[in-house]
Amino acid sequence: MQTAATDYWKTFTCPRYDGPALADEVAACKAPDGSYWAVQSWDRDLPDYGVPPSAEQATNEVHLSHWTGALPALDVHVDWAYNGQWNHLWGTYTYNGTGVYGFKSTASGAPLDSFGRNLYVDTYNSAYGSGWQRENSFLTHKPGGSWCYSVNPHGAHPAGTGSQYRLTILGPGVAPDVSVTVNAPGAYNKAAQAPDNAALAALNDPACKPH
Numbered sequence: 001m002q003t004a005a006t007d008y009w010k011t012f013t014c015p016r017y018d019g020p021a022l023a024d025e026v027a028a029c030k031a032p033d034g035s036y037w038a039v040q041s042w043d044r045d046l047p048d049y050g051v052p053p054s055a056e057q058a059t060n061e062v063h064l065s066h067w068t069g070a071l072p073a074l075d076v077h078v079d080w081a082y083n084g085q086w087n088h089l090w091g092t093y094t095y096n097g098t099g100v101y102g103f104k105s106t107a108s109g110a111p112l113d114s115f116g117r118n119l120y121v122d123t124y125n126s127a128y129g130s131g132w133q134r135e136n137s138f139l140t141h142k143p144g145g146s147w148c149y150s151v152n153p154h155g156a157h158p159a160g161t162g163s164q165y166r167l168t169i170l171g172p173g174v175a176p177d178v179s180v181t182v183n184a185p186g187a188y189n190k191a192a193q194a195p196d197n198a199a200l201a202a203l204n205d206p207a208c209k210p211h
Contacts, residue, residue, distance in 0.1 A: 014029035014030065014031055014037060015029060015030050015032075016029065016030065017029050017030055017036065017038070018030055019036045020070070020071050022038055022040060022071075022176055023040065023042075023168065023176075023177060023178060023179035024040040024041055024042040024168075024177065024179060025038060025039075025040055026038075026039040026040060026041050026062070027039045034068065035066060035067065035068045036065075036066070036067055036068065037064070037065070037066050038064070038065045038066075038176055039062060039063070039064055039065075040062075040063045040065065040176060040177050041060045041061065041062045041063070042060060042061065042168060042177070042179075043057075043058065043059070043060050043061070044061050044120060044168075044170075045057045045059070045061070046058070046120075046133075046134035047134060048134055048135065048136045048137070048154075048157075049128065049134070049135065049136070049154060049157035049160060050123075050126070050127075050128025050129055050133035050134065050135075050157075050160065051134075063170070063171075063176075063177055064174070065171055065174050065175055065176040065177070066174050067171075067174065067175045067176065069096070070096070071171075071175065071176055071178060072093065072094065072095045072100065072169075072171050072172055072175050072176070072178050073092075073093070073094045073095070073178075074091065074092075074093050074119075074167060074169060074178045074179075074180050075091040075092045075093075075094070076089065076090075076091045076167055076180045076182050077089070077090050077091050077196060077199070077200075078165065078182050078183070078184065078185050079185055079192070079193055079196040080185060080188050080189075080193055081150040081152070081211055082150070082152075082211055083188070083190075084187075084188025084190070084193075085152070086150045086151050086152040086159060086161070087150075087151040087161050087165075087184055087185060088148070088149070088150050088151070088185075089121065089148070089149045089150075089151070089165060089167070089182075090146075090147065090148035090149070090200055090208055091146070091147060091148075092140075092144055092145045092146050092147070092203070093117065093119065093140045093145040093147065093169060093178075094144070094145050095171075095172045095175060098145075099140070099142065099143055099144035099145030099146070100115070100117055100140055100145045100172045101115065101116065101117070101139070101140045101141055101142040101143070101145050102115040102116020102117065102139065102140075103115060103116070103142075104116070105139055109137070109138055109139050111139065115172070116139055116140075117139070117140055117169050117170050117172065118137045118138060118139055118169070118170075119137060119138060119139075119140060119147055119149075119167055119168075119169045120134065120137045120167070120168045120169065121134075121135040121136050121137065121149060121165060121166070121167050122134055122135060122165065122166040122167075122168070123135045123151070123160040123161070123162030123164075123165055123166075124162040124163050124164040124165070124166070125162055125163050125164075126160045126161055126162040127158040127159065127160060127161070128158075128160055132166060133160065133162075135151065135160040135162075135165070136149065136154075136160075140169075141205050141207055141208070144203060144204075144205070146203045146205040146207075146208055147208070148200070148205070148207070148208035150211075151165075161184065162184060163183070163184050164181055164182065164183055164184060165181070165182055165184065166179060166180070166181045167179065167180050167181075167182075168180075196210075197210035
């Protein structure tokens with residue numbers, strides 16, 4: 001029985017992947033039934049605010065996904081908060097047009113069910129140092145999977161304002177993980193901020209109001 005189980009993988013093939021581009025891809029293929037399989041790997045457990053990680057925290061996780069159809073959609077906007085004082089990131093996380101969010105979490109924002117998802121924000125060439133550093137992570141909100149974040153100082157930690165921001169999130173269920181990289185917004189432009197404020201308000205998320 002042990003030999004039969006060990007050799008089972010030799011009885012099938014998984015042809016070349018022809019689906020949408022995947023972030024942090026290690027391997028991917030298209031199964032004979034038309035579904036997709038993928039392995040992704042990235043460092044989810046880094047500490048916030050550019051704090052040097054322990055050996056355990058610096059170890060990449062490996063995630064397996066199996067899906068059909070479109071990928072989850074991480075919509076990202078970048079503008080300013082508090083009259084241009086800080087960079088501001090906001091958007092939605094949806095799957096098949098429905099918001100992705102949880103129903104139960106700890107006070108610090110760790111999901112306590114299989115639905116909740118933390119969005120991980122990395123900042124590039126910031127006060128934390130050169131290259132990519134972890135800025136923070138936080139939950140998406142109900143009912144539309146909305147989220148928002150101001151890149152400002154936190155306690156003794158300086159603002160992690162970078163030249164770019166990378167946002168990565170686990171897929172819902174066994175769907176693939178998603179990552180989006182955006183440039184920082186540059187110098188404050190009050191006129192350009194106005195339509196973003198209107199779009200943010202249209203999300204109807206009490207936790208994500210224009211400021």
